[in-house]
Amino acid sequence: MDTPERVAVVGAGAVGVTTAFDLASRGTHVTLFERDEPGSGMTGRAAGICYDAYAEDIDVAVADRAMTRFRSLSGDGDFVFHETPYVFLAREGDDAAATALTESVERMRIHDRAVSLVSDDELTEFPIRTDDVALAGVAENAGWADPSAYVGLFVEQCASAGVEFRTGTEVAVRHDPPTVVTTGGETTEFDAVVVAAGVSSRRLLADDGVPIALKPYRVQALVGDCDYRGPIVYDATDESYLRPHPTGVLAGDGVEVVEADASSWDATADDWFVGDSLETVHHRTETAPELRRAWAGLCGATPDRNPLVGDVADGVYVATGWHGHGFMWAPAIGDLLAQDVLGEGDGSIPTAFDPCRFDGDESFSVVDGLTLDEDENS
């Protein structure tokens, strides 16, 4: 097959803008279609937590690549990668979480991750409450960044690399040949089309007769004003997380492990989530956070919790199904996907991410990506 010279990317979230730049910087003519504004999808709602503390080797390789790139970009434009340890803990009395955590840390260490297993009294270097902690993992290779600043940086880089932006343009996709159709009926053929439309990717491809195994599910987050300068914390017992934020703390959880409707969902945070989350932050950080803002968003689940990345039909590629890890993987996925589309490069997309490994009509349950369990890969 000839190397594609004209490629369309659909969706200007973290994954789409990275892929568009990585294609354009290799000399490809890229048109980036976005129905709203860049970063207006789930990337603009993400917490921006990043780490390489994975138990599976394929996840480690992708995360490692992404972390290296985040660091190399830090300081460009408004983008800053804030180096911050990631503490994931199991509370006293939660033997299942403690066992899963111990096993996960052992596997992370087999993959040379800078992760240690510590007890509560070894956590005292951090300004967090530890008297209810049975066991914790501390990952050094971690941090957080503002996802909107990441998108902003890549929009600038895409513009410099000659990417043609079509914002405010909702499109449909067709294969054989790869084609993009705007809602106004404008039809353009490309050498390849990359669908990076987040949780909308399923409908977009289904409309073209290409089913993918993706289920959206709703999650929630908030920002509270307080003085918190501690680590990123994931509590495996109640599955909540928090990280430092310029005005205090950003906290999340509120996961609904049922399929949501990607075209009709509630973007407002639930009262129960706000109450519970502020209480959790108060408990762990020993601060009194005041609610600044709260919101909901959608993540995408797959049957085996690996994403769907690669070609789904002749010349049509997809990148979705992140289980809440799409931001932290975007710098690596954009690069790997660009190389895949162009048939070149030093790395390849793991076969475990092949979007065609499922028929697309499977029945499966939504499992949140942050859960620590026997099949843990996050």
Ligand SMILES: Cc1cc2nc3c(=O)[nH]c(=O)nc-3n(C[C@H](O)[C@H](O)[C@H](O)COP(=O)(O)OP(=O)(O)OC[C@H]3O[C@@H](n4cnc5c(N)ncnc54)[C@H](O)[C@@H]3O)c2cc1C
């Ligand atoms: C509350 C919350 C917290 C999160 N925290 C983290 C975190 O800490 N770390 C992490 O790694 N991930 C996190 N995530 C997950 C993360 O947000 C996603 O995995 C990531 O943003 C996915 O990026 P994307 O580019 O694939 O999709 P999106 O950012 O959703 O981008 C898809 C884009 O496609 C556009 N689009 C859709 N359909 C069409 C169409 N037909 N035509 C044109 N454009 C279209 C949309 O408008 C959108 O801009 C979180 C998510 C939420 C909701």
